[in-house]
Amino acid sequence: MSNETGILHVVATPIGNLGDLSPRAVATLGAVDLIAAEDTRHSRRLLDHAGIDTPMVSLHEHNERERCASLVARLAAGESIALISDAGTPLVSDPGFRLVREARTAGIEVRAVPGPSAALAALSIAGLPSDRFAFEGFLPAKDGARRTRLDGLADEIRTLIFFVTPRRLAAELQAAAEVFGAERKAFIARELTKNFESGYSGTLSELLDQCHSDASMQKGEMVLVVGGAEPKPDAGETDQLLRILLDEVPLKTAVSLAMQISGLPRNILYRRAVELQQQIQPKGEN
Numbered sequence: 001m002s003n004e005t006g007i008l009h010v011v012a013t014p015i016g017n018l019g020d021l022s023p024r025a026v027a028t029l030g031a032v033d034l035i036a037a038e039d040t041r042h043s044r045r046l047l048d049h050a051g052i053d054t055p056m057v058s059l060h061e062h063n064e065r066e067r068c069a070s071l072v073a074r075l076a077a078g079e080s081i082a083l084i085s086d087a088g089t090p091l092v093s094d095p096g097f098r099l100v101r102e103a104r105t106a107g108i109e110v111r112a113v114p115g116p117s118a119a120l121a122a123l124s125i126a127g128l129p130s131d132r133f134a135f136e137g138f139l140p141a142k143d144g145a146r147r148t149r150l151d152g153l154a155d156e157i158r159t160l161i162f163f164v165t166p167r168r169l170a171a172e173l174q175a176a177a178e179v180f181g182a183e184r185k186a187f188i189a190r191e192l193t194k195n196f197e198s199g200y201s202g203t204l205s206e207l208l209d210q211c212h213s214d215a216s217m218q219k220g221e222m223v224l225v226v227g228g229a230e231p232k233p234d235a236g237e238t239d240q241l242l243r244i245l246l247d248e249v250p251l252k253t254a255v256s257l258a259m260q261i262s263g264l265p266r267n268i269l270y271r272r273a274v275e276l277q278q279q280i281q282p283k284g285e286n
């Protein structure tokens with residue numbers, strides 16, 4: 001990479017609490033030649049708070065396509081640019097993807113200055129499995145499209161994370177309860193890092209009831225985290241795996257190995273292994 005090209009820094013900013021603006025974010029935003037911001041007026045408040053007077057240009061969903069070329073040209077000419085969105089991590093349901101893609105295509109170095117993101121902040125406090133998760137952004141606003149999206153996620157075993165628009169919370173909880181089942185565990189993180197931060201845990205139907213009885217739950221910014229579906233073993237594949245293992249090793253070891261290979265829960269595999277073992281004729285028997 002040429003030393004003469006600039007660097008594109010993708011900088012995360014607070015999702016409510018200005019104290020979450022990291023020292024490295026402040027240093028980067030103060031040092032670059034230009035800040036590309038989703039909404040320059042909104043970000044001016046943050047920059048003023050941090051004593052930063054770097055020039056800004058807007059980069060939002062309506063102008064990203066045409067603005068990319070000039071920003072990449074400036075990077076190629078040696079200027080350094082920081083990309084920020086209104087809150088949190090750029091590109092996460094926010095503009096910036098095209099700019100990063102085109103900068104990379106042009107051989108520009110792109111660096112992350114990581115920090116707040118509402119999706120991960122919500123997951124980190126949800127008390128739902130966090131080793132594997134799927135971020136689903138906003139659900140479609142229209143009932144039919146929302147239903148189709150949820151139907152496609154009904155068997156997803158990973159924890160699901162959705163951004164929610166407050167006025168759609170009740171409809172989305174209702175639809176999620178219908179598709180995933182009323183008893184599916186979920187969590188709503190509201191107003192994270194702000195004065196009225198609150199978290200609501202329960203089943204989807206409990207959260208829906210609470211949403212109907214507590215109007216404050218439908219105000220502010222929020223993230224919905226939904227526990228994954230119970231894994232459904234693929235009977236054919238699981239049986240084949242267990243049969244091979246049971247042929248070679250004792251039942252307990254077979255179950256442990258099958259667990260590591262398939263990711264299915266021990267109790268499901270154990271039950272099936274016992275059934276299969278009863279069917280398998282011991283070696284040497286006629």
Ligand code: SAM
Nearest residue numbers: 015088089092093117118163164191192221222
């Ligand atoms: N890029 C941002 C990020 O990394 O957090 C998200 C931008 S997206 C346009 C805005 C959505 O993020 C909101 O509608 C809400 O679902 C969620 N969100 C942002 N700030 C939040 C907060 N303080 N508390 C809860 N949810 C928040």
